Amino acid sequence: MGGTCKERRNADQEIKDRLAGAGKPGIARLMVAGVFVGETPYLPTTFRWRYGWPWPRGYTALTDKEWKHIKGNTGL
DSSP, X not given: OOXXXXXXXXXXXXXXXXXXXXXXXXXXXXXXXXXXXXXXXXXXXXXXXXXXXXXXOTTOOOOHHHHHHHHHHHOO
């Protein structure tokens, strides 16, 4: 879905915490480093932060219209 820079940091931290909690702290650090570099919203890749929205998008907050679209298509 993407979101703000703060939301991305929170998502990255959640990945790190879950892997570290599973007894994989080294893999957690490596994974978060790779995700941080590889999923930048500023490259037109299919695995970037905010993929699915028009590029370039950056770290802007989701609009009400975008949230409505997400909720309508994911059952959130």
